[in-house]
Amino acid sequence: MLKNYFKIAIAVLRRHKFFTFISLFGISFTLTILLVLTAFIDKVVGDNYPDKKRDRSLYVSRLSEEGKGTMSSGMVSFYFLDHYVRSLKTPTDIAISSVFSGTNTYVNDKKIAVNYKYTNAAYWDIMEYDFVEGKAFDKQAVANAEKVAVISEDMKAEYFGDVPSVVGKYIEADNVKYRVIGVVKNVPITSYMTYSDIYLPYTVAKDGNFKDKGYRGGYYGILLAASKSDLSKMHNEYEQMVQKLPMEAKQYNKMYSHADPYIASYVDTGNENQSGVVLVLTILSVFVVIFMLLPTLNLVNINITRIMERSSEIGVRKAFGASSKTLVYQFIVENIILTLLGGLIGLVLSFIVIQVINSMNLIANLELSINFMVLFIGLLVCLVFGLLSGVYPAWRMSKLNVVTALKAQ
Amino acid sequence: MIRLQNIEKVYRTDTVETLALNKVSLDIAKGEFLSIMGPSGCGKSTLLNIMGLLDEPSKGEIKIDNQQTINLNDKQLAQFRNKKIGFIFQSYHLINDLQVLDNVELPLLYRDSTAKERKQLATEALAKVGLSNRVKHFPSQLSGGQKQRVAIARAIVGRPEIILADEPTGNLDSAMGNEIMDILLQLNRDEGTTIVMVTHDEQMAQKTHRLVRLFDGSQVQ
Numbered sequence: 001m002l003k004n005y006f007k008i009a010i011a012v013l014r015r016h017k018f019f020t021f022i023s024l025f026g027i028s029f030t031l032t033i034l035l036v037l038t039a040f041i042d043k044v045v046g047d048n049y050p051d052k053k054r055d056r057s058l059y060v061s062r063l064s065e066e067g068k069g070t071m072s073s074g075m076v077s078f079y080f081l082d083h084y085v086r087s088l089k090t091p092t093d094i095a096i097s098s099v100f101s102g103t104n105t106y107v108n109d110k111k112i113a114v115n116y117k118y119t120n121a122a123y124w125d126i127m128e129y130d131f132v133e134g135k136a137f138d139k140q141a142v143a144n145a146e147k148v149a150v151i152s153e154d155m156k157a158e159y160f161g162d163v164p165s166v167v168g169k170y171i172e173a174d175n176v177k178y179r180v181i182g183v184v185k186n187v188p189i190t191s192y193m194t195y196s197d198i199y200l201p202y203t204v205a206k207d208g209n210f211k212d213k214g215y216r217g218g219y220y221g222i223l224l225a226a227s228k229s230d231l232s233k234m235h236n237e238y239e240q241m242v243q244k245l246p247m248e249a250k251q252y253n254k255m256y257s258h259a260d261p262y263i264a265s266y267v268d269t270g271n272e273n274q275s276g277v278v279l280v281l282t283i284l285s286v287f288v289v290i291f292m293l294l295p296t297l298n299l300v301n302i303n304i305t306r307i308m309e310r311s312s313e314i315g316v317r318k319a320f321g322a323s324s325k326t327l328v329y330q331f332i333v334e335n336i337i338l339t340l341l342g343g344l345i346g347l348v349l350s351f352i353v354i355q356v357i358n359s360m361n362l363i364a365n366l367e368l369s370i371n372f373m374v375l376f377i378g379l380l381v382c383l384v385f386g387l388l389s390g391v392y393p394a395w396r397m398s399k400l401n402v403v404t405a406l407k408a409q
Numbered sequence: 410m411i412r413l414q415n416i417e418k419v420y421r422t423d424t425v426e427t428l429a430l431n432k433v434s435l436d437i438a439k440g441e442f443l444s445i446m447g448p449s450g451c452g453k454s455t456l457l458n459i460m461g462l463l464d465e466p467s468k469g470e471i472k473i474d475n476q477q478t479i480n481l482n483d484k485q486l487a488q489f490r491n492k493k494i495g496f497i498f499q500s501y502h503l504i505n506d507l508q509v510l511d512n513v514e515l516p517l518l519y520r521d522s523t524a525k526e527r528k529q530l531a532t533e534a535l536a537k538v539g540l541s542n543r544v545k546h547f548p549s550q551l552s553g554g555q556k557q558r559v560a561i562a563r564a565i566v567g568r569p570e571i572i573l574a575d576e577p578t579g580n581l582d583s584a585m586g587n588e589i590m591d592i593l594l595q596l597n598r599d600e601g602t603t604i605v606m607v608t609h610d611e612q613m614a615q616k617t618h619r620l621v622r623l624f625d626g627s628q629v630q
Contacts, residue, residue: 003524004511004514004518007506007507007511008504008506008507011506011507012506015506312502312504313504315502316502316503316504316515317515317519318463318487319461319463319490319496320490320491320495320496320515320516320519320563320567321487321488321490321491321492321516321519321520321567322487322518322519323483323484323487323488323519324483324484325484326487326519401464402458402463402464403458403463403464406463406498406502
């Protein structure tokens with residue numbers, strides 16, 4: 001029976017090459033978009049190298065002050081983190097790092113674009129970078145403002161070329177020479193809080209703005225709690241601390257700054273009244289639903305137009321003993337075959353697209369891979385939609401009166 | 410075998426009521442070969458469809474093999490047709506996407522049977538209509554006469570006791586028409602199949618046991 005359905009399904013698909021193409025294109029294209037999109041999101045949000053203690057960390061990046069008709073908002077300063085945030089009791093430690101900045105450096109008259117960022121020593125305890133060689137700078141080195149650097153694998157290759165070891169060698173950035181003491185595995189730029197080519201002790205920053213006592217500067221803080229259960233306590237303690245802070249200027253009367261989980265901080269819109277997470281999730285869901293809905297509607301449409309074309313077949317099958325239920329079953333099986341075929345093509349397309357994106361190296365250090373959970377869910381959704389798009393037309397077809405069906409040829 | 414009592418069929422549109430069949434009663438004995446004739450639109454096909462349980466009468470009763478059929482539901486009707494009745498249509502109604510053998514197997518799909526049994530029965534049926542060498546062909550590769558023979562094979566593959574043929578020779582030239590007619594006659598003679606055939610062709614009708622004429626929905630002979 002199934003074999004027979006399969007035969008006719010394939011025959012119908014082959015006969016209507018154009019319809020088949022449109023259907024398959026719809027399904028596979030949707031699945032491809034979905035898979036590539038989730039591969040991105042997965043990488044951007046889900047990739048936790050080197051930030052592996054995410055489940056017991058809170059992230060501080062912005063601080064806003066508001067007054068009548070005036071507002072000032074920006075990233076927090078080193079002083080704010082090191083002075084006020086450090087006074088909190090719950091965090092066991094605080095990783096502080098600056099936003100990465102770009103500069104150029106020259107090797108054998110070749111210009112290299114370099115991103116560097118400043119960190120404190122605790123940064124290296126909280127983050128779990130994989131060291132290819134050497135080690136991170138410690139408290140002592142930071143206190144002494146030693147001109148040392150941890151660099152990324154890519155930086156090593158670009159600056160020094162193909163050499164086995166670079167620890168002890170000097171790298172120049174912004175006209176300053178730093179002694180390389182460690183090389184770490186690359187971090188994609190999408191993990192913007194931890195990405196850089198060169199990591200330096202904050203004390204060597206030439207502008208010295210880590211001494212600036214204003215609340216705002218160019219730093220992030222990552223607060224580590226002893227355990228997951230301490231997160232809300234840490235969050236509340238942070239909020240209370242912020243409430244007690246004096247305003248920086250008279251025109252302000254409100255201050256906002258939050259210590260949020262990673263996802264919330266990643267999609268922080270800077271708008272106090274609207275959660276970035278909710279917004280992003282809503283947009284994504286709507287996007288996905290619309291994307292999945294399009295091929296479904298398309299399939300329903302195509303299936304309905306096929307009714308008249310296959311009415312003779314329906315009539316004959318009914319005359320020779322097929323009940324309406326059997327016919328619905330047959331058309332659903334046909335649709336599922338089509339959907340699965342589309343799913344398969346979508347999977348192959350996704351692999352290709354992801355390979356192309358990876359090989360083009362559009363985004364530094366970003367290696368996308370297919371999330372198999374998403375693939376599974378995508379196929380499942382395709383299947384459900386295949387069923388849905390098959391049921392209604394099949395039901396309509398099966399209700400056709402035999403005599404009418406046979407006449408309409 | 411088939412007993413029709415006071416069958417009426419009324420087609421209604423918003424404004425017009427058309428009486429397609431008017432109190433037709435008919436008794437068809439087991440093993441009988443009956444032909445129905447009449448001008449176009451007189452209700453021949455409607456009568457045949459009602460006999461084949463493809464269409465419901467507006468009034469009246471149909472008994473097939475002594476079984477009342479009026480109250481059967483969709484599934485029961487489907488099963489009943491599958492076991493008792495084989496259909497042959499003027500325009501063949503083969504499924505073009507399927508090979509000849511798969512077309513012939515079709516009625517067997519809707520009853521308990523294994524693929525092997527289906528293949529065997531379909532092959533036998535095709536042998537009976539002389540098409541053993543066309544098993545793997547598609548309908549589009551066959552002539553009209555061959556198509557109708559495939560349709561006959563499909564109608565007889567499930568060994569039904571009744572065959573209803575709606576102008577089976579209507580689309581064929583006389584030579585091919587005679588071939589088809591010979592197959593039907595042989596089927597009736599050798600296997601005792603009850604056959605009801607609607608036809609326009611007086612000559613064909615004369616070869617059957619009995620002739621019923623309809624005029625404007627009423628039986629006139």
